[in-house]
Amino acid sequence: MxxxxxxxxxxxxxxxxxxxxxxxxxxxxxxxxxxxxxxxxxxxxxxxxxxxxxxxxxxxxxxxxxxxxxxxxxxxxxxxxxxxxxxxxxxxxxxxxxxxxxxxxxxxxxxxxxxxxxxxxxxxxxxxxxxxxxxxxxxxxxxxxxxxxxxxxxxxxxxxxxxxxxxxxxxxxxxxxxxxxxxxxxxxxxxxxxxxxxxxxxxxxxxxxxxxxxxxxxxxxxxxxxxxATGLLVDLDRVDATAIDHLATHLEGGGALGLGVVPSTDPTSELSDKAVTERVLRWLDMVGFDPEEYAGQLVVTPSCGMAGASTSWARRALGLAGATARHLS
Incomplete structure (x- = not known):
């Protein structure tokens, strides 16, 4: 070689x-x-x-x-x-x-x-x-x-x-x-x-x-x-009204739901775990789900694959997902 x-x-x-x-x-x-x-x-x-x-x-x-x-x-x-x-x-x-x-x-x-x-x-x-x-x-x-x-x-x-x-x-x-x-x-x-x-x-x-x-x-x-599928992993920005119905049915049936809310590439402005958590809570409120009741079925993830992210943002994104998940639980 x-x-x-x-x-x-x-x-x-x-x-x-x-x-x-x-x-x-x-x-x-x-x-x-x-x-x-x-x-x-x-x-x-x-x-x-x-x-x-x-x-x-x-x-x-x-x-x-x-x-x-x-x-x-x-x-x-x-x-x-x-x-x-x-x-x-x-x-x-x-x-x-x-x-x-x-x-x-x-x-x-x-x-x-x-x-x-x-x-x-x-x-x-x-x-x-x-x-x-x-x-x-x-x-x-x-x-x-x-x-x-x-x-x-x-x-x-x-x-x-x-x-x-x-x-x-x-x-x-x-x-x-x-x-x-x-x-x-x-x-x-x-x-x-x-x-x-x-x-x-x-x-x-x-x-x-x-x-x-x-x-x-x-x-x-x-x-x-x-x-x-026992778990569904979605990009929350691409979830339309039809998808919401299917995701809600899946969650109500006991399935896991991964919410892609953390940018998968470096954002142009600072993002806090508080802001990410608030976005998840707003979405749950919109679809009528109590976060305390369904917290054990929710996963917080980047919106998509992170191949285009810098190393520093990849680390930060994982940290934001982990911190948000802890807030929800």
């Missing part, structure tokens, strides 16, 4: 160790496995997802990730190796951690809209291929949950966050074809629910809680909750 690549990997390892320390320090009761997509395609949401998927081989092409007809490609092996290394780091630094611990992975519909079939075009275009992908993700998640549980036996609860930013576009025929001149046909709600339910069911069967996150607009939260 060239010297420059060795140095870069060492720098990435140090940065990841610092990220884990930051998460454990700021979120002492609700930590998570950090994602650092700046390390390249093998570390971003799609690369992480393909690292978990079982029984399907993939590799990187100029246009992005593509399934291969042969064995596991070198890039998929690198993605799996990096995920294992990251888990090694967490295992080493969180030996005494006994709170809630969360890992995250791209969902079946976001993967289907992002990964190509062996001969081109998205998996989304092929009913059989997208079913195989969902099954492979479900199987891989069973193993992944078992691995995380073995590494963190003292964690009180294990949560698997299924990221589905592409779900609304998949269901509204907004995913472009390979040519860029057309759009893939919409996926009907029964199929969208069925494949999502297969993945969520695998997480639950493995002994973890299945939560779904999307910071997109027009997410069909009723469908997501009905597919078996």
């Amino acid at each position: 060239p010297g420059g690549e060795v140095m870069q990997e060492a720098d990435n390892a140090r940065a990841y160790t610092e990220a884990v320390r930051m998460v454990l320090g700021e979120l002492d009761r609700g930590a998570h496995l950090p994602e650092m997509p700046g390390r390249g395609a093998i570390a971003d949401m799609i690369g992480r997802g393909l690292a978990v998927v079982s029984g399907l081989a993939a590799d990187l092409q100029p246009a992005g990730w593509r399934l291969t007809g042969g064995g596991v490609g070198v890039d998929q092996r690198r993605a799996r190796s990096l995920l294992s290394q990251d888990l090694d780091t967490v295992e080493e630094l969180a030996q005494d951690y006994d709170g809630i611990f969360k890992v995250q992975v791209a969902g079946p519909w976001t993967l289907a809209a992002s990964v190509e079939k062996p001969r081109g075009d998205k998996i989304l275009a092929d009913h059989g291929a997208r079913r195989d992908l969902a099954q492979g993700l479900a199987e891989g998640l069973r193993d992944h949950v078992a691995d995380v549980r073995r590494r963190m036996p003292r964690a009180a609860r294990l949560v698997v966050q299924i990221d589905e930013p592409a779900l609304p576009a998949v269901m509204q025929a907004r995913i472009p074809t390979a040519s860029g001149f057309g759009r893939h046909r919409r996926v009907d709600p029964p199929e969208a629910s069925a494949l999502l339910a297969e993945v969520l069911g695998a997480v639950t069967a493995a002994g973890a809680e299945a939560w779904v996150h999307s910071c997109a607009a027009e997410v069909p939260w009723g469908l997501v909750s009905g597919a078996g």
Whole structure:
């Protein structure tokens, strides 16, 4: 391996160790496995997802990730190796951690809209291929949950966050074809629910809680909750009147609700935990929920992923989320 690549990997390892320390320090009761997509395609949401998927081989092409007809490609092996290394780091630094611990992975519909079939075009275009992908993700998640549980036996609860930013576009025929001149046909709600339910069911069967996150607009939260998600993670700025009804029903049914109220990138002005707490309380008042009654079901989060945030803001944002959660409880 060239010297420059060795140095870069060492720098990435140090940065990841610092990220884990930051998460454990700021979120002492609700930590998570950090994602650092700046390390390249093998570390971003799609690369992480393909690292978990079982029984399907993939590799990187100029246009992005593509399934291969042969064995596991070198890039998929690198993605799996990096995920294992990251888990090694967490295992080493969180030996005494006994709170809630969360890992995250791209969902079946976001993967289907992002990964190509062996001969081109998205998996989304092929009913059989997208079913195989969902099954492979479900199987891989069973193993992944078992691995995380073995590494963190003292964690009180294990949560698997299924990221589905592409779900609304998949269901509204907004995913472009390979040519860029057309759009893939919409996926009907029964199929969208069925494949999502297969993945969520695998997480639950493995002994973890299945939560779904999307910071997109027009997410069909009723469908997501009905597919078996025990937690919903939303960007509060993108919650419309229809979504409020579904979120309220989910909360009343005993489900967890993550409110994305902390900016995911550096804000232009100072933000206090008091201001964030007041915003959450205003929203709860608007929808008619007593914060004392539902505090145990609420989670405070950044509005979306923090890949574009500075290190200082990432630390501050985690601190604000933790402080707000303590105020609410």
